[in-house]
Amino acid sequence: MKILHFLLLSLLVTTLVLFHKASNVYARRHHHISNKQKNNKTLAPLISPVYAPARSPDYAPSIPSDPSYGPAANDTTATSCIFDVTDFGAVGDGDTDDTAAFKSAWKAACQVENGVVLAPNDFTFVITSTIFSGPCQPGLVFQVDGVLATPDGPDCWPESDSHKQWIVFYRLDNMSFTGTGTIEGNGQKWWDLPCKPHKGPNGSTLPGPCDSPAMIRFFMSSNLVVSSLRIQNSPQFHMKFDGCQGVTIDKLSIFSPKLSPNTDGIHIENTKSVGIYNSLIHNGDDCISIGQGCADVEIDGVTCGPSHGISIGSLGVHNSRACVSNITVKNIIIRDSDNGLRIKTWQGGAGSVSGISFENIQMENVRNSVIIDQYYCLTKACRNETSAVYLTDVSYKNIKGTYDVRSPPIHFACSDTVACTNITMSEVELLPYEGVLVDDPFCWNAYGVQETLTIPPIDCLQDGMPESLAENVVSTGC
Structure with missing residues (x-):
């Protein structure tokens, strides 16, 4: 009987020791999380950047504009690393210059596959004229769920910044610009410059500096998706594509007043294989303008007006x-x-x-x-x-x-x-x-x-x- 009790007691002690060791290992595994791991969050399916247009082009472009093109688009199990700009120091109070935080988040997201630069909702981020350049790893997403705004007019525009453009996406492939938020251009003070049409005395146009920034420009890039955003009050063109190939624009809302000068909604030039779908454009110039060097463009399901x-x-x-x-x-x-x-x-x-x-x-x-x-x-x-x-x-x-x-x-x-x-x-x-x-x-x-x-x-x-x-x-x- 004593031998049996001894064996049972030994077994119980061994079990407790093993359980204690396992608990310590588990605790250590969850206690030491690096700062890099904090930024590498898993993208929830509800904010996936991939959208399928309601209609696909009737032609077969050399680089498809359908956003389902590519191996990652249909792979719902693929994980993405989110780089929230607030984790990089962005304040988002509508006044602080958050440019440095956006550049840092971009640099980090650019280096990983399916990286996401996230501007979260409930914040208003102000950034100055910036070029977000590549090449980057495929599947990069710039996602705006809050408000992303320009400085408030010419007097707030840094003297060292270009007065011809605000945000430029350059030399990128397989990139998405999307979100549920608003891109705000604060255009009124630019439109009121005396050099603008009909702004001078008796409808005249006065001399002086008159450059106004285009709001969003994609340059020398391919396989692009722009979707779901509201883009408003641009100082000049709302969105430009130059030297691009394979572009899908879907479910955009673009708004500026009827008399805002030169506020074209979407302008494309030297760009091929483009689909523009299911969008609403209300502005003061061309709803959509197609410049030289464009081919294989489909515009389907768009409502324009007032516009040109x-x-x-x-x-x-x-x-x-x-x-x-x-x-x-x-x-x-x-x-x-x-x-x-x-x-x-x-x-x-x-x-x-x-x-x-x-x-x-x-x-x-x-x-x-x-x-x-x-x-x-x-x-x-x-x-x-x-x-x-x-x-x-x-x-x-x-x-x-x-x-x-x-x-x-x-x-x-x-x-x-x-x-x-x-x-x-x-x-x-x-x-x-x-x-x-x-x-x-x-x-x-x-x-x-x-x-x-x-x-x-x-x-x-x-x-x-x-x-x-x-x-x-x-x-x-x-």
Whole structure:
């Protein structure tokens, strides 16, 4: 019996010792957590930066603009490291300069795969003009859930900072700019500068420094996703893409007052394979503007207005060559705008605009609803030139609604020497917003066809092709 008691007591002591050792090991494992591990938080699924657009481009671009492209997009088990800017010293009180904290968070996130720079909600962060550059590891996310703001106007802008841009994303691949927050431009004091249009006495424009910063610029980057943010009150352009390839923009809200000067919503140039989807743009200039060097662009499900509509151009300034091709604009609403669907070029340019499709467009009180202007000029001193950017293969289908009667609803002013060709009109019905008089369209040296009876009838569109075209269109070089 004594032997049995001894064995049982030994077993109990051994069990207690082992349990105590295991507890100490567990405690030590959770007591020593490095500062680096604190910043490497796991990204919750609810703030995943990956969004699938409601529609995918009909074409197959060389670098897909669909954000589901790439191995990480569909891998929901992939973990991401969050670098919260408040962990790097950002205050977020709407007054303190948090630029250094954002730069430090960016530098850390750039070095890891699927890194996230997080500007959390319930904070207002102010940063000065900054370039966030790469190359970085793939899957980088810049996520704004709070408010990210510029300094408050020209007087608060650091003298050493560029007055032409605020945030620049440079040389990045497979990066997302997203979040549930707001990007605030504090543009009012820039718009009120006396050098801005109609701000001087009696509507004049006064001399003096007049540079105003574009708000967000992507430069020399690829495979980009921009989604879900509210971007407002930019001093100048809200968002620019230059020298990029493979861009998806989805579910953006862009807001500035109707009379804010030069506040284009989205501007792209020298950029290919672009999809712009399901967004709302209310601003003082072009809703979306497409500059030279753009190809394979789809704009689908966007509401514009008030604005200056959707513009291709201006192209060919200072006798330059411009090439734009394969642009699809569909399922669009344009309201209370100075222009609707516009293509504008300067005299003396070269190159071509081709493969343009406008389809399923609803107009509400739009001036210059459908316009091609190859005599674009900002002053009265522009000379007549014989060369021009060649426009061909432009289609308008199912364009309906009302127009502002101050201008004809359809205006095709093509170059004297280089005609516009292969313009196609189908199911175009535009009626006056006020009154009953339907204005006649205007055409000059424009060739094409009405596939259906349009309202108003476009009797001025010429059939066939001009005999002199081959002589004046030497080589577009596109």
